[in-house]
Amino acid sequence: MSENGVQAPAEPDSVAAWNETWKGSLDASPPDLDTPSLENDIDRLKLEFLAPFLGKKGRAVEIGCGSARLLARVGKAAPLELFAVDTSPAALAVARATSKAIGIPITCIQSDARHLDLETGSFDLVLSGGLLEHFPDPRPVLAEMVRILRPGGVFYADVVPRKLSWYRRRDLFRMIRSPWMLPGVYESAFGARYYRRVLEELGCVDVVSRGCGVYPARNPRKWLRYTERLDGTAIGDLLGWYFMLSARKAG
């Protein structure tokens, strides 16, 4: 039994499962960052949250980058040097296509989030999106993300916990039945409070979380327009389907 009470294998090796998932996107176009869509609306909200932390220079890295869509948005918003890390060669191929599509260089590195081949204190901004919930014990990943930050550097993550929410209510049966949301892909139930505590233990300050995404699975974009103001409120924490985290490494 893992710490959050969900029965899960000691440490699932999801690397192959993720690579299979990304292989399906290899022939597809890179993510469309402009056409109106729920994903692009959510990205806009993530960028609004991140904007106060974006410097005029420095190095940003996205861990578990997938298509690197969030990193691409960061690169469009601020002139940072961009790095993308994933275990999946297929994901990194998609990240390269994203880089080409936006016309901003991204250095793609194949590395495991639990043991990053990156120098200590070498980044100003370390990001992850939809990564941390896939580890029964996310602490080694958090520790690595904080290790590679320079003192005073910014940590950002968004997390989709295994919990009942308005948007994901149809996943409830799947959540109850199995910790494997996709074949080979585990999802933990750790909430924002858990991550805030671990980040503080790792020497971070100004640790903040924001519960987000209060809308139903049907017509979410229509509702988001009205409900986005609930992000960051107690209702957002309770009914939202994901949360964002930010912190600074003590300097």
Ligand SMILES: C[S@@+](CC[C@H](N)C(=O)[O-])C[C@H]1O[C@@H](n2cnc3c(N)ncnc32)[C@H](O)[C@@H]1O
């Ligand atoms: C849900 S996807 C998120 C992708 C992207 N960040 C996004 O928000 O669209 C999780 C990503 O984490 C990567 N991943 C899973 N385990 C990893 C590990 N141990 N080290 C590095 N990346 C990993 C997967 O290959 C996948 O691309």
